[in-house]
Amino acid sequence: MEHLGQQAEEKQAKALATINAKLADTCKKASMLKKRDDRAIGMLERTIQRTKQATLTKAKLFHLLEKGIYKEAVCDTVRYLFRVGVSGNYVNGIIHVLGKLFGMDVVGNVSCSSVARFILKGGIAAKIQVGYEISEADTFTLSGDGTSHCAINYNSCHISLKVDDHTTGEASHKTRFLGIMPSLDGSSAESIKDWEKMLGNISDLLSCSPFAQRHHKGTLHLAGMFAKLVGVNSDHCSKEKKDAQALKAQKEDTVHQVLGEKKFSDMDDDELLPHFIKAREKMVKAVGGEDAWGNLAETEQAERKAEMFHSIIMELGKESLELMSDDEKRILKLFIWTGCGCHKGLNTVRGGYAAMVQYYSEHGHIPRPILLANQDNVAVLEGVTSEDDVENEVQARALEMTGSGEIKCAQLAGAVLNNKLDKKGHHDLFRWWWKKVVNKAFTFPDTSNTRFGSYCEAAIELIVHLDRFKEFLSFIQAKKGTHRWSHMEQNLWDALHDTPTLCELLVLGLYAETVGKHYSLIPKVTGRHVMPSRRVQW
DNA sequence: CAGCCGTGTGAAGTTTTCGA
DNA sequence: TCGAAAACTTCACACGGCTG
Numbered sequence: 179m180e181h182l183g184q185q186a187e188e189k190q191a192k193a194l195a196t197i198n199a200k201l202a203d204t205c206k207k208a209s210m211l212k213k214r215d216d217r218a219i220g221m222l223e224r225t226i227q228r229t230k231q232a233t234l235t236k237a238k239l240f241h242l243l244e245k246g247i248y249k250e251a252v253c254d255t256v257r258y259l260f261r262v263g264v265s266g267n268y269v270n271g272i273i274h275v276l277g278k279l280f281g282m283d284v285v286g287n288v289s290c291s292s293v294a295r296f297i298l299k300g301g302i303a304a305k306i307q308v309g310y311e312i313s314e315a316d317t318f319t320l321s322g323d324g325t326s327h328c329a330i331n332y333n334s335c336h337i338s339l340k341v342d343d344h345t346t347g348e349a350s351h352k353t354r355f356l357g358i359m360p361s362l363d364g365s366s367a368e369s370i371k372d373w374e375k376m377l378g379n380i381s382d383l384l385s386c387s388p389f390a391q392r393h394h395k396g397t398l399h400l401a402g403m404f405a406k407l408v409g410v411n412s413d414h415c416s417k418e419k420k421d422a423q424a425l426k427a428q429k430e431d432t433v434h435q436v437l438g439e440k441k442f443s444d445m446d447d448d449e450l451l452p453h454f455i456k457a458r459e460k461m462v463k464a465v466g467g468e469d470a471w472g473n474l475a476e477t478e479q480a481e482r483k484a485e486m487f488h489s490i491i492m493e494l495g496k497e498s499l500e501l502m503s504d505d506e507k508r509i510l511k512l513f514i515w516t517g518c519g520c521h522k523g524l525n526t527v528r529g530g531y532a533a534m535v536q537y538y539s540e541h542g543h544i545p546r547p548i549l550l551a552n553q554d555n556v557a558v559l560e561g562v563t564s565e566d567d568v569e570n571e572v573q574a575r576a577l578e579m580t581g582s583g584e585i586k587c588a589q590l591a592g593a594v595l596n597n598k599l600d601k602k603g604h605h606d607l608f609r610w611w612w613k614k615v616v617n618k619a620f621t622f623p624d625t626s627n628t629r630f631g632s633y634c635e636a637a638i639e640l641i642v643h644l645d646r647f648k649e650f651l652s653f654i655q656a657k658k659g660t661h662r663w664s665h666m667e668q669n670l671w672d673a674l675h676d677t678p679t680l681c682e683l684l685v686l687g688l689y690a691e692t693v694g695k696h697y698s699l700i701p702k703v704t705g706r707h708v709m710p711s712r713r714v715q716w
Numbered sequence: 717c718a719g720c721c722g723t724g725t726g727a728a729g730t731t732t733t734c735g736a
Numbered sequence: 737t738c739g740a741a742a743a744c745t746t747c748a749c750a751c752g753g754c755t756g
Contacts, residue, residue, distance in 0.1 A: 247722065247753090265744075289724055294745075 240277055242286030253296045256288060266293035301357075302383060308337065308354050309384030312406065313398045315339040317509070320373065320425070321353075321411035323418075333372055334358045338411075356380075366420040370428065377403050404432035409514035422515040431492070433510050438495030445494075453490050461486045526697075527634060530689065531585065534682065547583040547679040550590060550669045584682035587673040588623075588636035591647070594670055595622035604654065611650055616643070634690030637683040640674070648674055 242252050252273075259269050270288045277284035312318060318339035335356040342349050356376055361368050381398045384390050390398075407429045412418035442450070461482055462471045471479070499507060538546050595608045612620045623635035640647060651671050655663050663671060673679045 243723090267744080287724085290744085291725085291746090292723065295722085 240282045240284050242273070242284060242288060248288070248292065248296070252288070253299065256293055256296045257300045260293060260297055266290040269293050304354075305380045305383045306387045306389055308356065309380040309398055310389070311339055311341045311352075311354070312337070312380070312403055313384065315341065315406065317406050317408040317512075319409035319411060319514075320407065323413060332358050333361050333369060335373070335376060366424055369421045370424045373425065374400065374428075401432040401435050404429050405436045405510070408509070408512045409516060411516045413517065419515065426513040426515075429513055430511070434492045434495030434499065436495070437498040437510075438491035438493070441494040441498045442491055450490075453493065457486045457490050457493075460489075527686070527689070527694065531686070534685065535583070545678050547587075547682060548672060548676045549582045550586045550673055583679055584637055584686050585633055587640070587670070587679050587683065588633045590666055590670045590673065591636055591640060592622060592632070594666055595650075608650065611653060612646070615649070616646060634686050634694055637686035638690060641680070641683050641687050644674060644680070 242248055255273070256269050259272060260266065264272060267290050269290075273288060274284045318337055320335065320337055322333050322335045335358075336353050337356055338351060338353045340349055341352050359372050359376060361372050378400045381400050381403060384398050407425065410422040410425055412422060462468055465471050465474060465482070474482070499510060502510070538544060595604055609619070609621060612618065620639075623632040623639060648671070651663065651667060651674075654667060
């Protein structure tokens with residue numbers, strides 16, 4: 179019995195201990211929960227703060243590289259900076275400074291070498307784009323101009339074609355810059371080679387590009403490109419005209435080639451056989467018969483066979499073209515050469531002025547502008563006013579060399595007031611005087627450098643401000659210690675007091691105001707400049 | 717993990733600018 | 737026009753991240 183009582187006591191004590199332990203645990207948990215509850219608000223605030231901070235820090239960082247490669251937007255920005263004149267060495271600094279300006283920390287750097295690579299990559303991408311646009315376009319025109327620097331010839335090249343805007347899907351005409359290429363010499367033959375080289379390079383790049391493999395069907399051949407050429411835009415110099423003729427011939431050849439290749443692939447062996455027999459007979463006959471043909475070296479035979487093959491293609495091409503409708507033929511034969519609008523404007527002035535000079539010889543009673551002989555010829559031409567007064571060859575030569583009228587007067591004014599050489603003429607003195615007296619900033623039209631439209635501009639200024647120019651010449655005379663004009667200044671003074679010369683100035687000025695300026699605006703519709711500062715020789 | 721590709725570095729060479 | 741200095745370009749090489 180006693181044993182049973184002891185067991186019950188032990189059980190009771192154990193249960194009590196368990197309850198006490200549970201109670202302690204519950205109290206501990208309750209305390210913990212209370213504390214956690216007390217801290218909860220602070221914790222939430224801190225977590226929000228921490229997350230906010232992390233997000234802000236992340237948002238403030240701009241990584242130039244992604245997976246070790248510069249982001250495309252970075253490459254574009256670098257190319258833009260370089261294009262607007264930032265040296266490759268300063269691009270990195272500018273990006274970091276701008277990053278700070280916008281509250282961002284830029285991560286990574288762009289070295290000068292990387293800048294060069296982005297530009298190279300951009301150039302290749304641009305060529306691939308142009309290649310794709312050529313492949314998609316039905317036709318295109320080329321334009322260009324050349325110059326030389328340090329005895330090396332350079333040609334600037336553009337292409338105009340209809341392209342689809344990939345964002346809007348709308349088609350519009352665009353002009354793409356193809357680059358400036360150095361040329362071996364200034365000859366027309368080299369120019370054609372350069373065009374072939376440039377278009378060939380575009381064709382190769384497009385054909386080899388992953389872009390073409392992904393999106394483009396087939397490859398773009400040089401011959402196919404030339405077949406789409408429908409015109410050339412250039413200035414009026416004879417070399418450019420010759421280039422256009424050569425490109426036209428090239429286009430005709432390539433049209434025959436492209437059509438011939440197509441026809442060749444469409445024909446079966448039986449149809450082709452007569453063409454081959456005929457061409458082979460012609461080839462063998464050309465070398466002197468079968469015996470002579472057999473004596474030729476294998477390499478020469480191969481060369482002649484290649485020529486024969488080409489002639490068959492061209493023959494088939496010509497046949498194909500003749501079988502086409504007039505509409506189809508028109509576009510395949512179309513080739514337009516267009517000259518520079520400003521040259522045409524210039525030529526109308528030249529033609530008009532020549533007609534004006536001619537008028538004097540046909541109407542002897544009309545007083546002519548005074549002769550404005552240079553210092554060397556003035557003594558020789560003493561008493562000579564026209565061909566009728568010429569007494570010997572020396573005078574005839576001097577008269578031939580001596581100018582008169584509006585053009586000579588404008589040339590003199592340009593030489594005195596805005597000479598092409600900085601050391602000659604009055605330049606700043608004239609500008610300073612004009613600003614002080616007329617109260618207007620003015621530089622005399624650049625007739626010392628012969629440029630488009632400058633003679634007409636000069637005529638307008640000389641007529642409108644005639645008294646001011648006379649006043650300036652008087653000022654120059656008074657300013658000099660000797661109180662004497664130079665020979666050129668004296669000539670200008672005389673011209674500005676000669677009624678026939680002033681009459682010519684008036685005619686040229688009125689022509690420019692009523693016709694020339696309005697005509698020059700037409701090329702401006704599609705171009706950027708009304709009067710490009712390109713030299714022309716009178 | 718080897719090979720490829722893109723990148724940075726620094727030297728060497730070239731071109732441009734500036735002042736006499 | 738010349739030479740020095742500055743600016744710019746090109747090149748080889750090493751490094752590191754990515755990919756298969």
